[in-house]
Amino acid sequence: MSSILPPLPPYLVYYPQYGLIACATHQQALYETKILDHVIKFHHNLSLTEADLASYRLLSLATSHHLILEIQPIPPLPTLKLPQNGYQCKLCKSLHLSQRRSRDHLRESHRITGYTAQDAEATICPIQALEGSAYLFRVTEPRLSLPTTLTRKRSRELSLSGSVPSPGQRLKIATLSQLVGPSQPAALSQPTGLSQPTGLSQPTGSPSQPGLASQPGLASQPGPASQLGSLSLPGLAS
Ligand SMILES: [Zn+2]
Numbered sequence: 001m002s003s004i005l006p007p008l009p010p011y012l013v014y015y016p017q018y019g020l021i022a023c024a025t026h027q028q029a030l031y032e033t034k035i036l037d038h039v040i041k042f043h044h045n046l047s048l049t050e051a052d053l054a055s056y057r058l059l060s061l062a063t064s065h066h067l068i069l070e071i072q073p074i075p076p077l078p079t080l081k082l083p084q085n086g087y088q089c090k091l092c093k094s095l096h097l098s099q100r101r102s103r104d105h106l107r108e109s110h111r112i113t114g115y116t117a118q119d120a121e122a123t124i125c126p127i128q129a130l131e132g133s134a135y136l137f138r139v140t141e142p143r144l145s146l147p148t149t150l151t152r153k154r155s156r157e158l159s160l161s162g163s164v165p166s167p168g169q170r171l172k173i174a175t176l177s178q179l180v181g182p183s184q185p186a187a188l189s190q191p192t193g194l195s196q197p198t199g200l201s202q203p204t205g206s207p208s209q210p211g212l213a214s215q216p217g218l219a220s221q222p223g224p225a226s227q228l229g230s231l232s233l234p235g236l237a238s
């Protein structure tokens with residue numbers, strides 16, 4: 001039983017606990033009878049054989065799904081599409097990808113009418129699908145790298161960009177805020193009438209005024225800073 005399994009192509013991932021193989025490229029679990037077809041048709045790989053696959057303990061997708069439903073929520077399967085919020089019926093535990101489907105289900109299966117009453121019988125929870133939008137199951141909450149309040153505060157302070165920072169950017173932002181941290185409150189409290197958040201958010205936006213790019217310069221050198229400030233006022237105000 002502990003024999004070494006024949007190698008799979010790198011994009012195929014075997015989940016022995018669920019008896020399934022999923023394709024990372026196509027982000028879906030593969031029907032156990034269609035794995036070879038999939039590999040040949042979509043990946044033009046002719047080296048995998050039926051004999052290789054026979055060494056793996058593979059269940060039908062329906063059976064794998066049943067197995068998962070019994071122990072859900074499970075940790076998200078990284079090979080599949082990212083978890084998304086779905087709806088679980090509190091009455092029969094069935095899962096639905098959209099609020100519309102959830103409401104349809106509550107009306108048709110449980111004779112509950114009215115959005116408020118329907119929504120009260122559904123729990124929002126992260127779910128994944130084994131294949132397309134079929135074989136839904138619940139997954140555990142994705143781990144949060146930072147408390148949301150902290151993240152929001154940081155990004156507002158610095159206004160580096162409007163987008164949500166990736167973990168890598170967060171690290172950079174943390175370093176930046178350590179560097180420029182002490183000078184920030186001073187700059188923010190300048191009673192010049194200049195809109196500081198706007199000024200801070202475009203350190204690279206004015207190629208003709210390289211001095212603006214240096215935040216410490218703004219705070220520690222009043223002369224050039226105020227000069228720059230008055231120079232840039234019309235541009236910033238428009
Ligand atoms: Zn594939």
Ligand SMILES: [Zn+2]
Nearest residue numbers: 089091092093
């Ligand atoms: Zn139900």
